[in-house]
Amino acid sequence: xxxxxxxxxxxxxxxxxxxxxxxxxxxxxxxxxxxxxxxxxxxxxxxxxxxxxxxxxxxxxxxxxxxxxxxxxxxxxxxxxxxxxxxxxxxxxxxxxxxxxxxxxxxxxxxxxxxxxxxxxxxxxxxxxxxxxxxxxxxxxxxxxxxxxxxxxxxxxxxxxxxxxxxxxxxxxxxxxxxxxxxxxxxxxxxxxxxxxxxxxxxxxxxxxxxxxxxxxxxxxxxxxxxxxxxxxxxxxxxxxxxxxxxxxxxxxxxxxxxxxxxxxxxxxxxx
Amino acid sequence: xxxxxxxxxxxxxxxxxxxxxxxxxxxxxxxxxxxxxxxxxxxxxxxxxxxxxxxxxxxxxxxxxxxxxxxxxxxxxxxxxxxxxxxxxxxxxxxxxxxxxxxxxxxxxxxxxxxxxxxxxxxxxxxxxxxxxxxxxxxxxxxxxxxxxxxxxxxxxxxxxxxxxxxxxxxxxxxxxxxxxxxxxxxxxxxxxxxxxxxxxxxxxxxxxxxxxxxxxxxxxxxxxxxxxxxxxxxxxxxxxxxxxxxxxxxxxxxxxxxxxxxxxxxxxxxxxxxxxxxxxxxxxxxxxxxxxxxxxxxxxxxxxxxxxxxxxxxxxxxxxxxxxxxxxxxxxxxxxxxxxxxxxxxxxxxxxxxxxxxxxxxxxxxxx
Numbered sequence: 001x002x003x004x005x006x007x008x009x010x011x012x013x014x015x016x017x018x019x020x021x022x023x024x025x026x027x028x029x030x031x032x033x034x035x036x037x038x039x040x041x042x043x044x045x046x047x048x049x050x051x052x053x054x055x056x057x058x059x060x061x062x063x064x065x066x067x068x069x070x071x072x073x074x075x076x077x078x079x080x081x082x083x084x085x086x087x088x089x090x091x092x093x094x095x096x097x098x099x100x101x102x103x104x105x106x107x108x109x110x111x112x113x114x115x116x117x118x119x120x121x122x123x124x125x126x127x128x129x130x131x132x133x134x135x136x137x138x139x140x141x142x143x144x145x146x147x148x149x150x151x152x153x154x155x156x157x158x159x160x161x162x163x164x165x166x167x168x169x170x171x172x173x174x175x176x177x178x179x180x181x182x183x184x185x186x187x188x189x190x191x192x193x194x195x196x197x198x199x200x201x202x203x204x205x206x207x208x209x210x211x212x213x214x215x216x217x218x219x220x221x222x223x224x225x226x227x228x229x230x231x232x233x234x235x236x237x238x239x240x241x242x243x244x245x246x247x248x249x250x251x252x253x254x255x256x257x258x259x260x261x262x263x264x265x266x267x268x269x270x271x272x
Numbered sequence: 273x274x275x276x277x278x279x280x281x282x283x284x285x286x287x288x289x290x291x292x293x294x295x296x297x298x299x300x301x302x303x304x305x306x307x308x309x310x311x312x313x314x315x316x317x318x319x320x321x322x323x324x325x326x327x328x329x330x331x332x333x334x335x336x337x338x339x340x341x342x343x344x345x346x347x348x349x350x351x352x353x354x355x356x357x358x359x360x361x362x363x364x365x366x367x368x369x370x371x372x373x374x375x376x377x378x379x380x381x382x383x384x385x386x387x388x389x390x391x392x393x394x395x396x397x398x399x400x401x402x403x404x405x406x407x408x409x410x411x412x413x414x415x416x417x418x419x420x421x422x423x424x425x426x427x428x429x430x431x432x433x434x435x436x437x438x439x440x441x442x443x444x445x446x447x448x449x450x451x452x453x454x455x456x457x458x459x460x461x462x463x464x465x466x467x468x469x470x471x472x473x474x475x476x477x478x479x480x481x482x483x484x485x486x487x488x489x490x491x492x493x494x495x496x497x498x499x500x501x502x503x504x505x506x507x508x509x510x511x512x513x514x515x516x517x518x519x520x521x522x523x524x525x526x527x528x529x530x531x532x533x534x535x536x537x538x539x540x541x542x543x544x545x546x547x548x549x550x551x552x553x554x555x556x557x558x559x560x561x562x563x564x565x566x567x568x569x570x571x572x573x574x575x576x577x578x579x580x581x582x583x584x585x586x587x588x589x590x591x592x593x594x595x596x597x598x599x600x601x602x603x604x605x606x607x608x609x610x611x612x613x614x615x616x617x618x619x620x621x622x623x624x625x626x627x628x629x630x631x632x633x634x635x636x637x638x639x640x641x
Contacts, residue, residue: 163354170371172343172346
């Protein structure tokens with residue numbers, strides 16, 4: 001179908017408006033991070049006092065670097081654990097046959113329907129019993145695996161042609177070898193996706209760390225940002241804005257690196 | 273390595289037999305084809321031999337040793353799949369080396385075997401490519417190379433050529449057969465294509481209806497079919513199967529039209545007589561008593577195929593010289609001048625009448641047994 005000129009113009013107009021709505025606040029945030037707080041307070045957004053001083057201040061005066069480190073440790077651990085346990089779980093649901101397999105899978109699916117907020121109180125009680133409060137463990141252990149990850153990888157593993165399993169059986173690969181040498185490389189796109197997803201999910205956690213961490217030593221970035229705001233007596237907005245930008249950078253890196261891998265057609269040629 | 277199938281059977285649920293009583297002996301170095309229509313259980317049988325599907329009853333011996341319950345890897349065989357089953361994330365070389373690495377061969381031997389196998393299938397210039405960068409025929413060669421590189425002397429093939437186009441399939445048939453002879457492999461080859469089985473195999477097992485119909489050399493199967501199924505499954509164009517009844521001592525009448533003299537008397541009953549189109553002849557147009565009418569004419573190049581109806585309405589296929597100008601609606605005079613197979617009403621072969629020239633409207637030359 002050929003688009004008429006008006007159609008095309010309209011379409012781009014809508015796209016441009018949506019882009020402005022979405023990217024506008026981000027650009028505004030980035031811009032204000034370059035301005036002195038005095039200018040922000042006065043509302044002179046088109047100031048000429050542009051500098052990276054806010055960033056220097058943020059790094060020197062606040063615990064932002066510690067927050068970043070905490071978040072990195074927590075997110076990387078969560079990501080690695082989810083990749084391992086979700087793929088093992090999904091493998092069992094696809095390649096092992098045992099009694100009650102489907103039922104068990106539906107039970108796991110059912111947990112996805114429960115919002116996290118509804119689980120907060122029992123989970124909190126549990127981690128307190130286990131003496132895990134205010135430690136990395138409290139932010140990693142409850143998230144070692146995820147129902148969504150198992151579900152996603154199960155769907156992806158099911159795409160593996162049964163002949164590959166048969167070929168591997170003839171060559172004498174056991175389940176561990178088949179898991180490691182065939183399943184994981186075959187499903188690598190889904191694994192990258194899950195890795196990016198679980199990293200970002202962990203990075204953006206707010207409610208759970210707020211409830212379970214009490215010191216800068218373990219506090220991750222999102223709660224750290226909140227902390228900055230309440231700590232600063234005169235609310236140094238420029239510096240808080242600079243910290244926020246620093247916090248966003250890893251997210252952008254993950255998405256940017258990630259999209260390189262999200263290509264179609266990598267598994268073509270296995271079977272006709 | 274020889275393979276012995278001893279009354280093998282497979283049932284997924286009680287008394288629901290997918291395969292029953294499959295007995296065969298496969299010689300070392302033999303090319304053994306398992307042929308049958310879709311759903312006859314031929315792939316199931318192959319997977320039972322491979323150990324991918326458990327055997328319900330019977331015994332499997334490989335190289336004189338019982339292998340009924342051995343895991344696949346201990347059966348010392350390789351398998352080539354219809355869908356190739358290549359690992360898309362590995363190069364051609366790594367795909368071929370996959371099994372050897374899994375079996376922990378020394379690196380040097382792996383390299384030697386892989387290089388040799390890739391050379392044998394003429395893929396040297398593609399050895400670093402991924403499967404997705406290869407054509408269908410090349411992918412099939414990679415799958416073959418994987419089987420060749422292994423030290424196993426038994427290779428199971430599940431319709432390996434059926435995804436290729438017609439030209440390539442014919443070429444690969446010869447290549448496959450040559451490779452098998454060269455390497456002295458014992459090949460068990462599953463196919464639904466009777467031509468493939470006829471051209472490649474030393475022995476053919478015909479499976480149908482969960483049972484073995486016949487085992488024999490291609491010549492046997494073609495010339496001495498055990499029943500109407502085998503008779504009609506092998507040979508193009510297909511054998512005509514005509515209803516027949518005894519009309520005199522030592523004489524059958526086929527479809528109330530053609531008469532066939534018998535070398536010995538038959539008890540009075542209903543019979544089915546099988547005659548290949550090439551064993552029927554046509555009198556020149558205008559001669560003889562017309563007994564069949566042409567329905568369609570198909571040009572096959574070297575000959576033409578006529579689909580006709582005998583006077584009583586029974587369909588019959590005939591071949592004729594392409595120079596003759598037949599048209600739908602023409603009346604023909606058909607006679608028998610080749611072998612005819614007499615089957616009883618259940619389809620089991622009784623005996624064969626070797627062809628002499630006989631014609632319905634003329635003398636009934638005596639046939640020989």
